[in-house]
Amino acid sequence: MSFFKCINKGKGPTKLFLGGVHGNEGKTTINIFRSLIANDFSNGKNIIYSFDETPYISTLKEEYYFSDIGKEIIAIIKKYKPDFYMELHCYNIKNYNKLISPKRQEIQGVPPLIELKNHVLISSVSPLIRKKYFKKETVCKTLEIPCLNENQSNSYFDNIHDYNRRLATKTYLNIVKLIAKSKSREEFEKEMIAFYPKQVELAKKYAKEIFGENYPPF
Numbered sequence: 564m565s566f567f568k569c570i571n572k573g574k575g576p577t578k579l580f581l582g583g584v585h586g587n588e589g590k591t592t593i594n595i596f597r598s599l600i601a602n603d604f605s606n607g608k609n610i611i612y613s614f615d616e617t618p619y620i621s622t623l624k625e626e627y628y629f630s631d632i633g634k635e636i637i638a639i640i641k642k643y644k645p646d647f648y649m650e651l652h653c654y655n656i657k658n659y660n661k662l663i664s665p666k667r668q669e670i671q672g673v674p675p676l677i678e679l680k681n682h683v684l685i686s687s688v689s690p691l692i693r694k695k696y697f698k699k700e701t702v703c704k705t706l707e708i709p710c711l712n713e714n715q716s717n718s719y720f721d722n723i724h725d726y727n728r729r730l731a732t733k734t735y736l737n738i739v740k741l742i743a744k745s746k747s748r749e750e751f752e753k754e755m756i757a758f759y760p761k762q763v764e765l766a767k768k769y770a771k772e773i774f775g776e777n778y779p780p781f
């Protein structure tokens with residue numbers, strides 16, 4: 564069942580959180596949304612959507628934004644015009660090395676994802692939407708955690724109670740909460756630099772490569 568929540572705390576930034584962007588990713592990320600309470604959010608309008616399963620099309624492909632779910636997401640972005648935009652994704656642990664490989668730029672035409680900690684990866688959003696639908700100042704983030712998957716042969720993340728899964732979930736939730744709590748881009752950047760200085764440096768480098776000089780890393 565799809566999930567929608569709006570936590571309106573008066574004057575402040577508008578934040579849009581999306582899960583289940585494609586495939587069955589919502590199954591992995593829905594519990595993150597469910598665990599958030601009103602106190603986790605700053606003032607402003609906080610909107611959360613988690614979508615039901617849809618055919619898996621990469622958000623790096625134009626085709627995605629012509630699909631029903633892709634069109635719906637664009638309509639939602641246009642409606643709310645968020646100051647913070649966050650997509651919660653998950654990935655198959657088998658693709659871990661491929662996603663963080665410096666060769667990703669050559670192979671897929673996009674910079675590698677950056678590991679924060681415990682297999683939690685972060686990046687900007689699809690270049691197909693970053694400049695087209697958001698202002699330069701909008702904080703745009705994609706967050707990735709290994710997917711829950713009963714059929715996964717790799718047992719590293721095969722169970723929600725698994726120790727590694729707990730660590731990954733904790734890291735993932737911390738970043739979601741950091742965004743949820745930040746009152747401004749400046750505050751978010753300051754916190755990120757304090758917790759993840761190396762990752763921020765890398766994000767700056769990639770933002771420059773893909774979006775041009777002086778483009779913010781988030």
Ligand SMILES: [Zn+2]
Nearest residue numbers: 585588652653
């Ligand atoms: Zn995804």
